[in-house]
Every structure is written in C-alpha cells, then in structure tokens.
Amino acid sequence: MTRSRRRIAEGILFTDMYQLTMAQLYFRHGMHEMDAQFDHFYRSNPDYGSHQAGYCINAGLESMLTWMLDAHFGEEEIDYLRSQRNAHGDHIFHDDFLAWLRTHGDFRSLSLRAIPEGRVVHPNTPLTMVQGPLAMAQILETGLLNYMNHQTLIATKASRIVESSRGGPILEFGLRRAQGLGAIEGARAAMIGGASFSSNVGASYLWGTPPKGTHAHSMVQLFMAMGEGELGAFRAYADLYPDDCLLLVDTLNTLESGVPNAIKVFEELRRKGHEPVGIRLDSGDQAFLAIRAAQMLNEAGFPHVSIVLSSDLDELVIWQIITQILQEAPRYGLDPDAVIKRLVYGVGTRLITSWGDPALGGVYKLVAIHPRGRRADGEGDEWMSAIKISETPAKTPNPGVKKVWRLYGRRGTAVADLLSKEDERPDLAESLILRHPMDHTKYRRLGRNAITKIEAIQVDVLRKGELVYDLPPLDAIRQQRVDDVELLDPGVRRLVNPHIYHVSLTQRLWDLKQAAIEQAKGSLE
C-alpha cells in the first residue's frame, strides 16, 4: 500500500538537506561505505536563566530506534530527490547515487552503542555512539538529535520538578502548549523524568499509563449559565464520579464559593458512603489558597483530600510554594508538612516546553574513521581520529572510539564519569589518573581503594542494524532514574547553583586527544 505524504515526511526525509548533499559527495568519492564513528553528546546542562541543571536524564532512545529501524529510501523518497533542481535547472542528485540510495538507503548497516534511558548523564559524555558506513551514519544525524535532544530535555526538566515537589505527584498537563505531535514524546519523557501521569489521552494510550483529568472551568460556567450554579455543577460531577470526585474550585471565588461548595458536596458524598478525592486550584496565590483551603477542609472533616495546584508551575514556583507553606501554615494553626503532603501538582507549559531553556544543544560529531581497503599504506586497519579544532577549547570533541565508566566513591555516590579508549580496563587498574578534558593543569590520581565500584554505563543496542538490546519497559526506565538520582551527591542535585560533576579522561585518551589536535593543527599549515 502507498504511504501517505505525511508518513513519508516523517520517515527518512526527517533529516536536513545537507546530510543528503554530503552523502552524494561521499558516494562520488567512493567514501560512502567507509566505516565512520559519530558521537552524540551535549556540551552543557540546560540553563533556565536563573538556574542551571546539575545533570540530565537520558531519554529518547526507544523512540529514535522506532523511527530509525523503519526509515528507508523508498520509491517516493527517491522520486522526490530526483525532482530537486538547482537555480540552473540541473538535477541536484544524480542517478547513480539515487540508485545506491534506493538499495542501501536505510540504517540497517549501522551499529549503535548507547547509555540507557533513565540514566543520569553529564556534559561531554557520549550518550550514543554510531558506527557504520559513512553516508548512512551521516544521514542519521538529524533524526537522532531531534529525538534525543527533545526527550532528554523534557525528562531533565521533569526530574527537577519532581525533586522540588518532595515526592508530591506530578501530573503532565502540557498537550495544548507543546509543538504539535511532539506532545506525545514529550509526555513519555516527562514520565521518564518522574511525572506520575499525563492528561494526554493519546500519549497515555501509547505509553501505557492511565490518563488523568477531571473537569475545567467551562463545566462550571455551563451550569451557571443554565441557572444551576457552581454547586449544581459540583453535584453533577459527584453524582457521576462518586469515587473520583476532584473539583475545580476557582471559577468564581475560591474561598467564598468554590471550597464551601466543594465541602457541601463532599459531605453529601460521604453520607452516601463515598470518600472525595480532592480539589484543584488553578489561579491566584497558590500557597495562600492551599493553606486556607486545607484549613477549611480540615475543619469540615476532610483532612486527607488532595489539593491539586496547576497554575504556571515549575521547579522554582513549587519550591517557593512549599517554602511559603512551611513559613505560613503554622500561623493558621496547621502542620505545614501535612499541608505539603496532600499537594499534587499539575504542570503544563513549563514542563512540556522546558521553560527557560527550550532546547538541549546535543550534537553529533565525527570522531573516527576507518578507511579500510582504500588506503594501501598499511594504516588502513586502524581507526583514525577525526577532530574539529575549535577556537573554543570546550568545543573540541574527544576523539576516537571510547568507553564511558561511572566511578562510585566510599559513600556509595557517583563521584565522576571517566572516558577511556575502547580497549582500556580502568575497572582492573590499581590506580587511576583522571584528566580534565581541556585543562592540562587539572588532573588527579585516585587509588583503587577510593573507588567502591566502576561501572561501564553503555550498552550495545544495534549490531549492523540488528537490535541486540532488550528495550526496558517504561517502568524500569523510570526506576532507573530514581536509582541514579539517589546516587548523586546532594550538591549535584541542588536546583540552583549545583555542584559540578566531573567528567574526566584517562591518561591514554588524553594523550590521543593531544596527538589528534597536533595532527589537525599540522594539516592547517
């Protein structure tokens, strides 16, 4: 059957044009099937203006693989490329290249190693490493970055919001403010980052979590316009959902109308043998209203119903609300911890857009090539480093094929990530030298007894296009985040001004990098 135009746009054409013009160039020069390695990594944690993250939560791998393993150049894609002409009316893509693309134009030739989803990750660490024929590894770049950048960004924001809520459940409410269909992957990433549920029905269907939601202001307005008032609306809701009664109380006046009417309905429910679930506050001073509503609910005999907050929340706003409740609740005769414990947070815009920093700058850089038979001078059997010399040292990538190790210290917390050459075994070494990736004056030597565990954190995912990794279910990915965040130093977890987590190089990788830089500089002269 023919695929729709939309499906074609989402397939292998979900890439940048320059990947295709470069691929044709590699084809023309017989380099298209040369083995290459690209590293995917990001250079700095999201910085939300006043506060930068101390870590990221890796996410997006499964979605990216779903796309990648299906994407290919079929007849429609080839026809489209054939139709592209330059300003002179000449074809941009030539028949021999298009013929090769028609038969070899999928990602089944690539191998991929990655850090699993849900893991805590850090800048300048290869999150994904791709090896395989140059042309297809190059074309993969854009789609891979799109999926990984987006979901890692949102999972990270969610993790921070969960940290700030002190265990209060987070509901993802952002569908109406997301970038189109990106909302579906956004909801998944939010749940990897620790959100409990999503309001997005389609995303919940796809990712296997129950969708959550109750009612909007419009329902109350409608009953008001019909002459039945807010109380009529609440009663109608309680009638239909007696065991799921959560009422939005701020359509008219939260404390004078909404909460008193909700309490009336809760009392009626209880007389019928049902326990109400809670109220929702969607406007105003959320801390003050939560305290006053808690007080009114307590006095009416409902000390346990939830109070859902949902007005432009993010990690700082939640932190501020909790701080204000800690300070103010006692003045109203309330135990602040009891108020905080009953809070639930509906987080919309600021989670789904990663408010303050709406993009993760993940990149995909050529780090090594393996010319194979092409060069007959005996060097063809070795991976050669490929490096871009940047005027900004922090932008110079680490060369070659690498492994990523996580080092745990005596308190059991993760103390550093260490990048090594592929054949190194720092886990077997007596002592380790940890070199700063850029600054030659910064290094430290660690005795093996200072390290309680050294963990290789990458897994093999694809071997020449074959999936060799059991994709974990969403719940396992979510648990991985919980476990990894627990193992961070509290300073790295801080919401504002976090302690910097070190990513270091082994001495051998450092030496390789220096040699590659010298070689690249030499080629400049």
Next chain:
Amino acid sequence: MTRSRRRIAEGILFTDMYQLTMAQLYFRHGMHEMDAQFDHFYRSNPDYGSHQAGYCINAGLESMLTWMLDAHFGEEEIDYLRSQRNAHGDHIFHDDFLAWLRTHGDFRSLSLRAIPEGRVVHPNTPLTMVQGPLAMAQILETGLLNYMNHQTLIATKASRIVESSRGGPILEFGLRRAQGLGAIEGARAAMIGGASFSSNVGASYLWGTPPKGTHAHSMVQLFMAMGEGELGAFRAYADLYPDDCLLLVDTLNTLESGVPNAIKVFEELRRKGHEPVGIRLDSGDQAFLAIRAAQMLNEAGFPHVSIVLSSDLDELVIWQIITQILQEAPRYGLDPDAVIKRLVYGVGTRLITSWGDPALGGVYKLVAIHPRGRRADGEGDEWMSAIKISETPAKTPNPGVKKVWRLYGRRGTAVADLLSKEDERPDLAESLILRHPMDHTKYRRLGRNAITKIEAIQVDVLRKGELVYDLPPLDAIRQQRVDDVELLDPGVRRLVNPHIYHVSLTQRLWDLKQAAIEQAKGSLE
C-alpha cells in the same frame, strides 16, 4: 485495515482526559447535544524576556483542520476508554456514553469560523470560533489549541526575525532542536512567518518548498583525516556542485584558512565557467567575520557571493549584527549596505523553539450556549452568554457570538480591531464608539470619515463539518502576512517596546459583557 497504535494516539485521543470526563457528564445530563460556542484567543503577545512582540501571525488552521476532519472514535478508541478504571476498579466510562461516542464521536457536527492564516492578529480577538453540540465542541479544545498555539507562536517569531533581517533571506534550520515531529509543522509556520526555505527535507516535501543545505564541518574533518585538508574538501564540493558552491569556512580558522581556501576554489570554479554561491560562517563574532570575509571576497573579485550566518541567531542578534556592520564596515573601506545586502541567515534553535517564550498561551473558552428545546420558558431560542468571572479583569472573556472587524485609518494603516455582536454592521454606521474591553473609563468615538475601510476579517470555514472555505496555498498565506505587516503602524512593528494596538468592543457588545458579569456575580450570591 487496522490503524497503528501511533496513528490512534495522534487521532481523536490527542486530547486531555478531562474533555472526555466532562463529555460523559454532559451526556448524562442530556446536555451533550446542546449548541455551544467556544472562542479561541490568546491574552498577550509573546514576551521574550527583554522584548515583547507587538502582534502575532495567525497560523495552524489548515493543519488543525486536517487533524480535526479525520479524527473520530473508532473501535480501538472506544475499547481503550472502556478499559479505563478508577482506583476502586470501576469503569470510568459507561456503555451508553461509549455507544453514543462510537456513533457521534467526530467533529462533523461542528461549525467553525476563523481568521485566515497569515493574517496579523492581536490579543483578546477570537481567532477561531467553534459552534456545535457541546460534547464534541468540548473535546475539540485540546487539539485545536495545540495546533494553533504552536504554529502562531513560530510564525510570529519568524515574522520578527524577517523584520530584523531587512529583507535578507531566512533559512529555517531547526529540525534537530524541535519537539519531535512538531518540527514539521514548525517549518510550515516558519515559512508562513516569512522564512524563505527550510533545511528539513520532509517538511519541504510536505509543504512544497525546495529543501536547502550544503555541508557540515564533518565533511571538512573527514577530508582532513584522510590527509586532503580543508582545501581538498572544498574542491570536492565544488566539483560535485559547481553551480551551487556554498562553503562552510570555519572548521579550522575562518580568516586564515577557510576564506582563503574558499577563494582559491572559487577562482578555480570561475576559470571553468561557474560562479560560486557563497560562504557560511557558523561560529565566532559573526559581524566582524562577515566584514572581514566580505573584504577578502571583494579583493579577490567576488563582491556578490552570499555570506550565510548561522550561529544562535534570533531577531535581536541579527539586529545587533547589522548595527555593528553599519558602524564598523566603513573602517574597513566597505559600504555597509553592500555587506548587509549579501547576508543570508540560517536560523535554527531560536526560531523553531520561539526562544525566550516557548509557548503561546492561547485558550478556548465557552462564551455562549443555546439550550434549544431544553428550556420551555421561551428563552430557548436565544444564545445565552456564558462567562467566567475572574479576579483578574483581563481574564474575563468577551461573551456571546461575535464578529471581528479591522479598521483602517486615513494613512491606510490598520488602527484598531473592533469586536461586535454578530448582527451589528459597524461598516454601515455613521460613527463608532470603541470601548476598552475592561476599563469603563476608556472609550473613544470615531466619525466614519476617520476610517477609510472596515474589513470583516473572519471567514466561515466549516458548516456542520463541511468545509466551505478554499484553503489558500502556502504562497498566498505568506503573501497575506507580507500585506498585513505592511499595513501595521511602524510603532506596532518595532522589535522592542512596540506601540500597543487596540482591540475594542462596540457599545452593544460592551453592554452585553456588563450584563453577563452582573448575572454571573448574581448567581454567586
């Protein structure tokens, strides 16, 4: 044939759970087929931190309609809803409601009036008005907002970037930093807002514009690793694309290596009878490097090749670059206007994410109901206003069924938008009273002779689900933006601190709003 799970998640389930729980409540109370009207509007222009927009560019309608006209509750969707249970294990959705949804669960019963895509729009103006049976009009909310918020946000940002570039072409480069598949609609919105082309091949395929792109740093690195250097890479590119030769010159050192090597290759090309296209600068001080590169290219006899800039650009950065060139180019003996005229801008992250304000807060509010036969007291034939009283007056929506008029003054520019009741004809009135939507002290009377044109800017799009509007091609939508922006006062077009454009109410709509507020307040007592 069965649809994939992904397609189901993108269909009618692309909504919030509370729309469905509310719909069931309306069904239970016999209100689900009562006629309702919802207005879609936004309350304030995007505010990018240091600078707020003076207007928006409406976009998203066609994509929203494509989704809307296909979305429906099929067997899979109904099965999914039937499977949802609450904490007690009870079904959330009941069989009678699900049976109704199976037969009536699409948007073919709705009528829709809208402001066309590409038009300049302003806060608190209904961009889309939906009428029809309450339950389905309610379920539509989330999807409608998702598509309209996203594309209006991006078209607006693009329009600002185009304004700042003084006619320099804008290339949309953001695919790798977008939210998943939202990149495809994002590229469309960018082009509505004035971007010339996109690097996104799939989006270009779908929207009918040629995709643009040349090569990345990796191509240069590769040739370097192979011992052929930057010059070898440039030569290879020029060989394959002799009439499309645009070279990225900052892999090693822009002024010492990249530009001189590019000039060498450009000279070789010219000897073979081809004219080069340009160079691209992707790092460093873009204004300084553009001036120096222009100088070198001029001296070498290439005064007309383009200089593409592509490093974290947005409207302020472009404005700053142009300002710096205006000030500094003369010191290098260059005509600044000639330098500026050859600039092209590749804009990635900051366009596709609307950097600084990554969400438009468009809302969808119940404004009127028409109970029809339900109330036998004689009032059933009239639309009744439905209004939410907010403690923030700016959040109180304008009630009832409305028309939107644009008033043009003696200089031909748009001076105000005017909202009237549906049956009013301000275009035929001798004089007009323009009332501020909230502040009763602010109004002005305009003689008809002060107004050169009064234009009704909404069009009928759907009548009971039937498309009665010829969707304009993308080029016409793009031209609409150009025309509308030209008709704005220059003060409203300013990038920073723009003049406020007035959206007013007619006296009759103002009176209706006051009555609705009083009525709603009354129902509180």
